[in-house]
Amino acid sequence: MKKRGERVKVGKWLFWTPRILTILFLLFLAVFSLDIFGNNYTLAETILGLFMHNIPVFILIIILWISWKHELVGAIAFALAGLVYIAMILKNIFTDFSVVYQLFWTLPISLPAFIIAYLFYLNYKKKK
Numbered sequence: 001m002k003k004r005g006e007r008v009k010v011g012k013w014l015f016w017t018p019r020i021l022t023i024l025f026l027l028f029l030a031v032f033s034l035d036i037f038g039n040n041y042t043l044a045e046t047i048l049g050l051f052m053h054n055i056p057v058f059i060l061i062i063i064l065w066i067s068w069k070h071e072l073v074g075a076i077a078f079a080l081a082g083l084v085y086i087a088m089i090l091k092n093i094f095t096d097f098s099v100v101y102q103l104f105w106t107l108p109i110s111l112p113a114f115i116i117a118y119l120f121y122l123n124y125k126k127k128k
Contacts, residue, residue: 011126014119014122014123014126015123017119018067018071018074018116018119018120018123019064019067019068021112021115021116021119022060022064022067022074022078022116023064025060025112025113025116026057026060026061026064028112029054029056029057029060029109030054030057032053033049033050033053033054033057035053036049036050036053056081060078060081063077063078063081067120071120071121071123071124071127072120072121072124074116074117074120075117075118075120075121075124076117077117078113078114078116078117078120079113079114079117081113082109082110082111082113082114082117083110085106085109085110085113086106086110089102089103089105089106090103
């Protein structure tokens with residue numbers, strides 16, 4: 001029986017999977033910032049462009065850092081990140097009906113975010 005104040009051990013697989021997937025997801029998102037190269041920008045413009053492209057990655061790194069101990073934060077934040085991305089694409093679809101194909105482009109970004117959110121939620125529920 002669990003004593004008061006004792007933490008429940010969560011399986012290593014369930015503990016590490018959302019964290020590793022988040023790191024891989026962040027690397028995947030960071031790859032998109034590499035399109036800044038080859039545009040004949042100056043060094044300062046390139047650094048600024050890389051920073052601007054990676055703002056979502058920096059935000060998700062902070063969320064991962066918080067979620068490392070507080071899994072419910074990760075579950076909510078990654079679910080919201082997926083929903084915000086879908087909402088941004090839907091906004092474009094409603095303003096320009098010729099880009100309906102963009103809705104399919106939400107899957108490579110929103111689906112991993114939802115999977116990570118679900119795994120963080122499972123981790124949270126198992127600890128309870």
